[in-house]
Amino acid sequence: MRSSPEKAEPAIVVAALRRDYGDRPALDGVAFELAAGESLVVLGPNGAGKTTLLRILATLLRPSGGEARVLGCSLPSEAWKLRGKIGYLGHEPLLYRDLSGRENLHFQARLHGIEREAAEARIEELLRTIGMDRRADERVAELSAGMRQRLSICRCVLHQPELLLLDEPDSNLDVEGRDLARELIGPGTGRTRVVVTHDPERHLPEADQVLRLGIGERAVVS
Amino acid sequence: MTPSRTAFAAILAKDLRSELRTLQSLPAMALFSVTTFVIFRFGLDRTSLSGSLAAGVLWATLLFAGVLGINRLFVAEREEGGFDAIRLAPIDRSVLFAAKVAALLIYLAALELVAVPIFAVFFLDGGAGLGPLVAVLLLTDLGLAATGTLISSMAVNSRARDLLVPLVLLPLVVPLMIAATGATEPLLSLGGPSYHRFGTWLMVLGLYDLIFSLVGYAVFDFLLED
Numbered sequence: 001m002r003s004s005p006e007k008a009e010p011a012i013v014v015a016a017l018r019r020d021y022g023d024r025p026a027l028d029g030v031a032f033e034l035a036a037g038e039s040l041v042v043l044g045p046n047g048a049g050k051t052t053l054l055r056i057l058a059t060l061l062r063p064s065g066g067e068a069r070v071l072g073c074s075l076p077s078e079a080w081k082l083r084g085k086i087g088y089l090g091h092e093p094l095l096y097r098d099l100s101g102r103e104n105l106h107f108q109a110r111l112h113g114i115e116r117e118a119a120e121a122r123i124e125e126l127l128r129t130i131g132m133d134r135r136a137d138e139r140v141a142e143l144s145a146g147m148r149q150r151l152s153i154c155r156c157v158l159h160q161p162e163l164l165l166l167d168e169p170d171s172n173l174d175v176e177g178r179d180l181a182r183e184l185i186g187p188g189t190g191r192t193r194v195v196v197t198h199d200p201e202r203h204l205p206e207a208d209q210v211l212r213l214g215i216g217e218r219a220v221v222s
Numbered sequence: 223m224t225p226s227r228t229a230f231a232a233i234l235a236k237d238l239r240s241e242l243r244t245l246q247s248l249p250a251m252a253l254f255s256v257t258t259f260v261i262f263r264f265g266l267d268r269t270s271l272s273g274s275l276a277a278g279v280l281w282a283t284l285l286f287a288g289v290l291g292i293n294r295l296f297v298a299e300r301e302e303g304g305f306d307a308i309r310l311a312p313i314d315r316s317v318l319f320a321a322k323v324a325a326l327l328i329y330l331a332a333l334e335l336v337a338v339p340i341f342a343v344f345f346l347d348g349g350a351g352l353g354p355l356v357a358v359l360l361l362t363d364l365g366l367a368a369t370g371t372l373i374s375s376m377a378v379n380s381r382a383r384d385l386l387v388p389l390v391l392l393p394l395v396v397p398l399m400i401a402a403t404g405a406t407e408p409l410l411s412l413g414g415p416s417y418h419r420f421g422t423w424l425m426v427l428g429l430y431d432l433i434f435s436l437v438g439y440a441v442f443d444f445l446l447e448d
Contacts, residue, residue, distance in 0.1 A: 059310075060306055060309060060310070083223075083309075083310060083311060083313070084310075084311060084312030086310060090303070090306065092303035093302075093303065094306055095302065095303070096236065096240060096304065098243050098244050098298070099236065099239065099240065103236075107232055107236050108311070110224075110228055110229070111232055111307070111312075112224060113224030113228060139243075155307075
């Protein structure tokens with residue numbers, strides 16, 4: 001007799017999450033659960049703590065209080081187990097300006113332990129998909145902000161992460177770039193996604209949940 | 223987890239490629255050392271140095287030239303988000319420390335390839351002491367690279383980085399410089415090299431290297447935390 005399937009653990013569980021910068025609370029009382037494969041869109045004015053939330057989930061910031069559990073790992077104590085499982089797209093492209101786009105991606109691939117041939121194939125596929133294959137040998141410093149964002153999206157998904165944490169993923173992208181980026185980081189990828197955006201019209205239709213953060217207000221999940 | 227050897231090679235290769243492409247550190251370090259030797263030559267009004275004076279001139283110059291490279295060691299990581307990229311990767315963070323120490327060690331060796339022959343031409347009557355000096359250079363460079371990497375990683379997040387590195391680093395490397403000049407002095411003696419207490423000073427240098435390499439390895443992970 002087959003046992004009944006257990007309810008899968010949510011990809012992200014956050015409860016009473018708080019982060020202070022000195023005496024100033026940047027994030028307070030945030031709570032939500034997100035199932036695997038779902039998308040959470042985070043909205044809020046500047047300074048509401050959206051980027052702080054994303055950096056905590058990415059293990060780049062320690063929470064000051066509350067609980068956060070990501071892909072079954074408690075933060076910050078088990079943050080090390082999450083390395084390599086998260087694709088993080090922040091305000092900074094995390095690309096070295098003096099290396100070319102292709103060199104940056106190969107560097108990232110080596111850090112993530114991707115074998116050389118597999119990395120080669122994956123990088124070429126990503127560069128083609130995002131429309132950067134012809135400019136990938138130029139130094140990042142010489143590229144436009146939109147092109148850097150395209151490369152950064154490639155870096156974000158290069159290692160096939162389970163969870164995507166995307167901080168204004170459309171910033172600096174033109175219309176074509178946004179459409180191409182959807183193929184790599186859109187809801188169709190089947191990955192769990194947390195998307196911080198100032199463009200609700202574009203991202204709300206693809207959201208399973210919406211988290212609204214306010215300055216000095218309680219976070220609301222809908 | 224990515225094997226540490228792979229990550230180490232990737233970070234070191236990235237640093238060396240960036241430096242070769244931009245030449246932000248090495249030419250400045252070399253130019254500084256040459257200029258300083260010229261200043262010493264005319265300031266001391268001597269065409270020949272030996273013993274403790276020669277050792278002092280050599281190590282003071284190499285140390286301050288090295289500080290220029292140490293100041294810039296983590297600038298790309300800080301300004302281009304490399305710290306975050308490395309913290310997100312499945313690697314032991316101490317690998318970053320090891321790779322930066324190796325990169326700095328290579329910069330210092332390259333600096334000395336230029337500076338030491340120029341020092342010999344400017345100040346030494348013969349090159350007999352230069353052979354054994356290589357051992358002193360290597361051990362001192364390792365200590366300077368370990369300490370410099372540690373201090374540079376702490377200072378890089380500060381706006382006063384250029385001020386902080388020498389202020390914190392120089393007191394820490396005083397024992398290293400005492401041992402380096404102590405080992406160098408008999409090698410550059412008037413009348414040819416002698417090896418009085420040479421082995422003792424090398425052991426002091428080795429001990430310093432070991433202590434600061436272990437301290438760096440132990441605390442580097444915490445330094446990368448927010």
